[in-house]
Amino acid sequence: MLYVEILGNLPEMARDEVRAMLELAGGEIVSRDYLLLGVNAGEEALPFLDRLGLSHEYGKLVIEADSVEELLEKARGVEWPIGGTFKVDTETMANCRHNVLDLPRKLGAVIHSKGFRVNLSRPDTLVRVYCGERLHAGVRLRFFDPKDFERRKAHHRPFFRPISLHPRISRALVNLTKARRELLDPMMGAGGILIEAGLLGLRVYGVDIRPEMVEGAGMNLRHYGITNYELRQGDATGLAGLFHKRFEAVATDPPYGTSATLAGRKRDELYRDVLGSIHDVLEPGGRLAIAFPADFDGEEEAERVGFKPVGRYYQRVHKSLERYFYVFER
Numbered sequence: 001m002l003y004v005e006i007l008g009n010l011p012e013m014a015r016d017e018v019r020a021m022l023e024l025a026g027g028e029i030v031s032r033d034y035l036l037l038g039v040n041a042g043e044e045a046l047p048f049l050d051r052l053g054l055s056h057e058y059g060k061l062v063i064e065a066d067s068v069e070e071l072l073e074k075a076r077g078v079e080w081p082i083g084g085t086f087k088v089d090t091e092t093m094a095n096c097r098h099n100v101l102d103l104p105r106k107l108g109a110v111i112h113s114k115g116f117r118v119n120l121s122r123p124d125t126l127v128r129v130y131c132g133e134r135l136h137a138g139v140r141l142r143f144f145d146p147k148d149f150e151r152r153k154a155h156h157r158p159f160f161r162p163i164s165l166h167p168r169i170s171r172a173l174v175n176l177t178k179a180r181r182e183l184l185d186p187m188m189g190a191g192g193i194l195i196e197a198g199l200l201g202l203r204v205y206g207v208d209i210r211p212e213m214v215e216g217a218g219m220n221l222r223h224y225g226i227t228n229y230e231l232r233q234g235d236a237t238g239l240a241g242l243f244h245k246r247f248e249a250v251a252t253d254p255p256y257g258t259s260a261t262l263a264g265r266k267r268d269e270l271y272r273d274v275l276g277s278i279h280d281v282l283e284p285g286g287r288l289a290i291a292f293p294a295d296f297d298g299e300e301e302a303e304r305v306g307f308k309p310v311g312r313y314y315q316r317v318h319k320s321l322e323r324y325f326y327v328f329e330r
């Protein structure tokens, strides 16, 4: 068993991102306690979990218990998958129902008595205890350092436009499409989504109506070492004529309505035409992940052109921008 701790700001989207990766890897989510997911999957799932954007960490799940006493009792009986020294670290989630104040010391003593050495400043293995409805103890395998994502935020790129999604969200959109080989962003802007897809080793295709975006996105991709790409200047409402191929997956963040980014089109009309155009070039069974402002009914319009809705996630960005991220299947 594995655990994945998802981030708290878009929890349903984060859970579905994990689920999408497990569908590729052949595993499943078997339990959930607030932000902690219990996952049934083998070692072969780890490279897929390594792709995650909206998670904090994952690891091996060792014990689950309904009280501190039960946890300590079980801790005496199990084999701890600890290499070298260790430290116990507790995560008190918002729904924590147990008194875990003294738990690191008590659990540390139990594990120590089994022959492992404690190192509080630089442990080789971090034992994690999550307190929610239940108690869950495991060993961390991978921590997703926020700095890695922060480093790719828009203002760190050579070609800067302040219209980019946060890299964690871009990464999640890519993953929600379940892309394995390639991904198209037909309104790529500065290329934020394509950067995340490219870093996963996917071949990336991009379109933007503005030539300076095509040049800038290329610059940004190369800056992050991504060379497996094809970018075109063109209109996202006419994709079938641009590449003469179908795509495994599409993810995009269309403009929200300032006249400059809409390139002279009416917003809702542009959204409808883009949905139809994406449907034309997506492989059967292929997925689209797309963001729309909350006052546009993306689901109704997508169904009209033949998409099947798979997921919808609300986000309030600020006072004047609320949006939904949608996932559709062709």
Ligand SMILES: C[S@@+](CC[C@H](N)C(=O)[O-])C[C@H]1O[C@@H](n2cnc3c(N)ncnc32)[C@H](O)[C@@H]1O
Binding pocket: 163, 164, 165, 186, 187, 188, 189, 190, 191, 192, 193, 207, 208, 209, 210, 213, 234, 235, 236, 237, 252, 253, 254, 255, 256, 261, 262, 263
């Ligand atoms: C919100 S931005 C995309 C930001 C991008 N996801 C990123 O992270 O950098 C939307 C982009 O759509 C482009 N655009 C607008 N109308 C378009 C159309 N009809 N076809 C293609 N691109 C278009 C705009 O030029 C703009 O760069």
